[in-house]
Amino acid sequence: MTSETTEKASRGVAAVDRALSIVAALEASDMPRNLSELSRATGLYKSTILRLLESLLDAGYVIRVDEAKYALGPAVLQLGMSYERTNPLKHYIFPIFERLVAADVESPSFHVRQTEAERLCLFRMNSNHSTLDRVREGDRLPIGRGAAGKVLIAFGATGQPGEEFDRIRESGIALSLGERDKLCAGMAAPVFAGRNRLIGALSLSGPRERFAPDDVARMTPLLTSAASELSTGLGGKFPY
Numbered sequence: 001m002t003s004e005t006t007e008k009a010s011r012g013v014a015a016v017d018r019a020l021s022i023v024a025a026l027e028a029s030d031m032p033r034n035l036s037e038l039s040r041a042t043g044l045y046k047s048t049i050l051r052l053l054e055s056l057l058d059a060g061y062v063i064r065v066d067e068a069k070y071a072l073g074p075a076v077l078q079l080g081m082s083y084e085r086t087n088p089l090k091h092y093i094f095p096i097f098e099r100l101v102a103a104d105v106e107s108p109s110f111h112v113r114q115t116e117a118e119r120l121c122l123f124r125m126n127s128n129h130s131t132l133d134r135v136r137e138g139d140r141l142p143i144g145r146g147a148a149g150k151v152l153i154a155f156g157a158t159g160q161p162g163e164e165f166d167r168i169r170e171s172g173i174a175l176s177l178g179e180r181d182k183l184c185a186g187m188a189a190p191v192f193a194g195r196n197r198l199i200g201a202l203s204l205s206g207p208r209e210r211f212a213p214d215d216v217a218r219m220t221p222l223l224t225s226a227a228s229e230l231s232t233g234l235g236g237k238f239p240y
Helices: 003-027 035-042 046-059 074-086 088-102 147-154 163-171 213-233
Strands: 062-065 069-072 107-113 118-124 140-142 174-177 184-193 197-207
Touching: 003 035, 003 046, 003 062, 003 069, 035 046, 046 062, 088 107, 088 118, 088 213, 107 147, 118 147, 140 147, 147 163, 147 174, 147 184, 147 197, 184 213, 197 213
Parallel strands: none
Antiparallel strands: 062 069, 107 118, 107 197, 118 140, 174 184, 184 197
Protein backbone atom coordinates (compact mmCIF):
# COMPACT_ATOMS: atom_id res chain seq x y z
CA MET A 1 0.00 0.00 0.00
CA THR A 2 1.46 3.40 -0.99
CA SER A 3 1.82 6.27 1.43
CA GLU A 4 -0.89 8.12 -0.51
CA THR A 5 -3.29 5.17 -0.14
CA THR A 6 -2.49 4.90 3.56
CA GLU A 7 -3.17 8.61 4.00
CA LYS A 8 -6.53 8.31 2.22
CA ALA A 9 -7.51 5.30 4.35
CA SER A 10 -6.55 7.21 7.46
CA ARG A 11 -8.65 10.18 6.36
CA GLY A 12 -11.55 7.84 5.62
CA VAL A 13 -11.50 6.36 9.11
CA ALA A 14 -11.21 9.82 10.66
CA ALA A 15 -14.21 11.01 8.65
CA VAL A 16 -16.31 8.08 9.87
CA ASP A 17 -15.26 8.73 13.47
CA ARG A 18 -16.18 12.41 13.14
CA ALA A 19 -19.54 11.64 11.54
CA LEU A 20 -20.33 9.17 14.31
CA SER A 21 -19.39 11.77 16.92
CA ILE A 22 -22.02 14.09 15.41
CA VAL A 23 -24.65 11.34 15.53
CA ALA A 24 -23.68 10.60 19.15
CA ALA A 25 -23.96 14.29 20.07
CA LEU A 26 -27.46 14.44 18.61
CA GLU A 27 -28.41 11.19 20.35
CA ALA A 28 -27.25 12.58 23.71
CA SER A 29 -29.48 15.67 23.43
CA ASP A 30 -33.19 15.89 24.13
CA MET A 31 -33.49 18.82 21.71
CA PRO A 32 -32.23 19.57 18.19
CA ARG A 33 -28.76 21.16 18.16
CA ASN A 34 -27.27 23.98 16.12
CA LEU A 35 -23.77 24.14 14.70
CA SER A 36 -22.29 25.89 17.71
CA GLU A 37 -23.70 23.28 20.07
CA LEU A 38 -22.48 20.43 17.87
CA SER A 39 -19.04 22.01 17.70
CA ARG A 40 -18.82 22.26 21.49
CA ALA A 41 -20.07 18.69 21.92
CA THR A 42 -17.73 17.12 19.35
CA GLY A 43 -14.72 19.42 19.36
CA LEU A 44 -14.98 19.73 15.56
CA TYR A 45 -14.83 22.90 13.49
CA LYS A 46 -18.16 24.13 12.17
CA SER A 47 -16.87 23.83 8.59
CA THR A 48 -16.03 20.16 9.19
CA ILE A 49 -19.43 19.52 10.76
CA LEU A 50 -21.21 21.13 7.80
CA ARG A 51 -19.39 18.89 5.31
CA LEU A 52 -20.21 15.75 7.28
CA LEU A 53 -23.80 16.82 7.85
CA GLU A 54 -24.39 16.87 4.11
CA SER A 55 -23.60 13.15 3.91
CA LEU A 56 -25.61 12.37 7.04
CA LEU A 57 -28.58 14.35 5.70
CA ASP A 58 -28.43 12.56 2.31
CA ALA A 59 -28.37 9.16 4.07
CA GLY A 60 -31.26 10.03 6.38
CA TYR A 61 -29.27 9.78 9.61
CA VAL A 62 -29.81 13.47 10.34
CA ILE A 63 -32.62 15.90 9.51
CA ARG A 64 -32.54 19.70 9.45
CA VAL A 65 -34.96 21.45 11.81
CA ASP A 66 -35.91 25.13 11.36
CA GLU A 67 -33.04 25.57 8.87
CA ALA A 68 -30.53 26.13 11.67
CA LYS A 69 -30.75 23.05 13.89
CA TYR A 70 -30.27 19.32 13.41
CA ALA A 71 -31.77 16.15 14.90
CA LEU A 72 -31.52 12.41 14.33
CA GLY A 73 -33.21 11.22 11.16
CA PRO A 74 -35.46 8.29 10.20
CA ALA A 75 -32.53 6.03 9.23
CA VAL A 76 -31.58 5.89 12.92
CA LEU A 77 -35.10 4.73 13.78
CA GLN A 78 -34.85 2.02 11.11
CA LEU A 79 -31.58 0.84 12.62
CA GLY A 80 -33.18 0.74 16.05
CA MET A 81 -36.13 -1.28 14.76
CA SER A 82 -33.76 -3.70 13.04
CA TYR A 83 -31.76 -4.02 16.23
CA GLU A 84 -34.94 -4.80 18.17
CA ARG A 85 -35.85 -7.54 15.68
CA THR A 86 -32.47 -9.21 15.42
CA ASN A 87 -30.58 -8.68 18.68
CA PRO A 88 -30.11 -12.18 20.16
CA LEU A 89 -29.33 -10.82 23.63
CA LYS A 90 -32.95 -9.80 24.05
CA HIS A 91 -34.13 -13.39 23.57
CA TYR A 92 -31.78 -14.56 26.34
CA ILE A 93 -32.28 -11.69 28.74
CA PHE A 94 -36.02 -11.03 28.88
CA PRO A 95 -37.07 -14.51 30.07
CA ILE A 96 -34.49 -14.16 32.85
CA PHE A 97 -35.81 -10.68 33.68
CA GLU A 98 -39.33 -12.11 33.90
CA ARG A 99 -38.23 -14.82 36.33
CA LEU A 100 -36.37 -12.29 38.46
CA VAL A 101 -39.43 -10.04 38.66
CA ALA A 102 -41.61 -13.05 39.51
CA ALA A 103 -39.17 -13.83 42.36
CA ASP A 104 -40.03 -10.41 43.85
CA VAL A 105 -36.66 -8.71 43.38
CA GLU A 106 -36.02 -5.10 42.39
CA SER A 107 -36.03 -3.89 38.78
CA PRO A 108 -33.57 -5.80 36.55
CA SER A 109 -31.56 -4.12 33.81
CA PHE A 110 -28.60 -4.92 31.59
CA HIS A 111 -25.79 -2.44 30.99
CA VAL A 112 -22.88 -2.33 28.56
CA ARG A 113 -19.92 0.01 28.38
CA GLN A 114 -20.59 2.80 25.89
CA THR A 115 -17.50 5.01 26.24
CA GLU A 116 -14.64 5.47 28.68
CA ALA A 117 -16.93 7.62 30.82
CA GLU A 118 -20.40 6.18 30.19
CA ARG A 119 -22.42 3.00 30.25
CA LEU A 120 -25.61 2.29 28.34
CA CYS A 121 -28.76 0.70 29.73
CA LEU A 122 -29.52 -1.77 26.97
CA PHE A 123 -32.53 -3.54 28.50
CA ARG A 124 -34.78 -2.82 31.48
CA MET A 125 -37.87 -4.28 33.11
CA ASN A 126 -39.69 -2.68 36.04
CA SER A 127 -40.28 -4.74 39.16
CA ASN A 128 -43.66 -5.32 40.76
CA HIS A 129 -42.76 -2.63 43.34
CA SER A 130 -42.81 1.12 43.03
CA THR A 131 -39.51 2.33 41.59
CA LEU A 132 -37.60 5.57 42.04
CA ASP A 133 -34.44 4.99 40.03
CA ARG A 134 -35.97 6.13 36.70
CA VAL A 135 -33.51 4.11 34.60
CA ARG A 136 -34.79 3.57 31.06
CA GLU A 137 -33.62 1.58 28.07
CA GLY A 138 -31.24 3.76 26.09
CA ASP A 139 -30.12 5.87 29.07
CA ARG A 140 -26.42 6.72 29.19
CA LEU A 141 -25.13 6.78 32.76
CA PRO A 142 -21.77 7.57 34.36
CA ILE A 143 -19.46 4.55 34.40
CA GLY A 144 -17.95 5.43 37.78
CA ARG A 145 -21.17 5.62 39.80
CA GLY A 146 -23.61 2.79 40.40
CA ALA A 147 -23.24 -0.96 40.79
CA ALA A 148 -23.45 -1.81 37.07
CA GLY A 149 -20.78 0.74 36.19
CA LYS A 150 -18.42 -0.59 38.83
CA VAL A 151 -18.86 -4.15 37.56
CA LEU A 152 -18.01 -2.99 34.03
CA ILE A 153 -14.86 -1.31 35.37
CA ALA A 154 -13.82 -4.18 37.67
CA PHE A 155 -14.13 -6.90 35.03
CA GLY A 156 -13.14 -4.81 32.01
CA ALA A 157 -10.08 -5.44 29.89
CA THR A 158 -7.85 -3.18 31.97
CA GLY A 159 -8.79 -4.75 35.32
CA GLN A 160 -8.96 -1.50 37.29
CA PRO A 161 -6.80 -1.76 40.44
CA GLY A 162 -7.95 -0.75 43.92
CA GLU A 163 -9.41 -2.36 47.03
CA GLU A 164 -13.02 -1.70 46.02
CA PHE A 165 -12.60 -3.33 42.61
CA ASP A 166 -10.60 -6.20 44.13
CA ARG A 167 -13.58 -6.91 46.43
CA ILE A 168 -15.97 -6.82 43.48
CA ARG A 169 -13.81 -9.25 41.51
CA GLU A 170 -13.50 -11.55 44.52
CA SER A 171 -17.21 -11.64 45.33
CA GLY A 172 -18.59 -11.23 41.78
CA ILE A 173 -21.06 -8.64 43.10
CA ALA A 174 -21.07 -4.85 43.31
CA LEU A 175 -23.39 -2.99 45.70
CA SER A 176 -24.18 0.72 45.37
CA LEU A 177 -26.15 2.63 47.98
CA GLY A 178 -27.17 6.16 47.05
CA GLU A 179 -24.28 6.95 44.68
CA ARG A 180 -26.20 8.32 41.70
CA ASP A 181 -29.30 9.22 43.71
CA LYS A 182 -29.32 9.23 47.50
CA LEU A 183 -32.78 7.62 47.52
CA CYS A 184 -31.84 4.73 45.21
CA ALA A 185 -29.61 1.67 45.35
CA GLY A 186 -28.52 -1.21 43.18
CA MET A 187 -26.48 -4.38 42.93
CA ALA A 188 -24.92 -5.95 39.86
CA ALA A 189 -23.01 -8.99 38.59
CA PRO A 190 -20.92 -9.50 35.44
CA VAL A 191 -22.09 -11.44 32.39
CA PHE A 192 -19.52 -13.21 30.21
CA ALA A 193 -19.55 -14.59 26.67
CA GLY A 194 -17.14 -16.98 24.93
CA ARG A 195 -13.54 -17.01 26.16
CA ASN A 196 -14.94 -15.42 29.32
CA ARG A 197 -15.12 -12.04 27.67
CA LEU A 198 -17.14 -9.52 29.68
CA ILE A 199 -20.12 -8.32 27.67
CA GLY A 200 -22.18 -6.49 30.30
CA ALA A 201 -23.54 -6.15 33.80
CA LEU A 202 -26.83 -7.53 35.06
CA SER A 203 -28.24 -5.31 37.81
CA LEU A 204 -31.15 -4.95 40.21
CA SER A 205 -32.10 -1.44 41.27
CA GLY A 206 -34.77 0.38 43.22
CA PRO A 207 -35.44 2.46 46.33
CA ARG A 208 -32.58 2.38 48.83
CA GLU A 209 -34.90 1.36 51.65
CA ARG A 210 -35.37 -2.02 49.93
CA PHE A 211 -31.63 -2.76 49.96
CA ALA A 212 -31.23 -3.47 53.66
CA PRO A 213 -28.71 -6.25 54.51
CA ASP A 214 -31.47 -8.89 54.63
CA ASP A 215 -32.77 -7.77 51.23
CA VAL A 216 -29.30 -7.90 49.70
CA ALA A 217 -28.70 -11.35 51.16
CA ARG A 218 -31.99 -12.61 49.67
CA MET A 219 -31.40 -11.12 46.21
CA THR A 220 -27.72 -12.03 45.86
CA PRO A 221 -28.18 -15.73 44.98
CA LEU A 222 -31.00 -14.83 42.58
CA LEU A 223 -28.79 -12.29 40.85
CA THR A 224 -25.72 -14.54 40.63
CA SER A 225 -27.84 -17.46 39.40
CA ALA A 226 -29.30 -15.25 36.67
CA ALA A 227 -25.81 -13.99 35.69
CA SER A 228 -24.59 -17.58 35.57
CA GLU A 229 -27.51 -18.73 33.40
CA LEU A 230 -27.09 -15.80 31.04
CA SER A 231 -23.31 -16.32 30.79
CA THR A 232 -23.76 -20.03 30.06
CA GLY A 233 -26.27 -19.27 27.33
CA LEU A 234 -23.78 -16.89 25.72
CA GLY A 235 -20.88 -19.34 25.88
CA GLY A 236 -19.22 -17.92 29.00
CA LYS A 237 -18.96 -18.96 32.62
CA PHE A 238 -19.97 -17.46 35.95
CA PRO A 239 -18.44 -17.79 38.48
CA TYR A 240 -15.59 -16.68 36.27
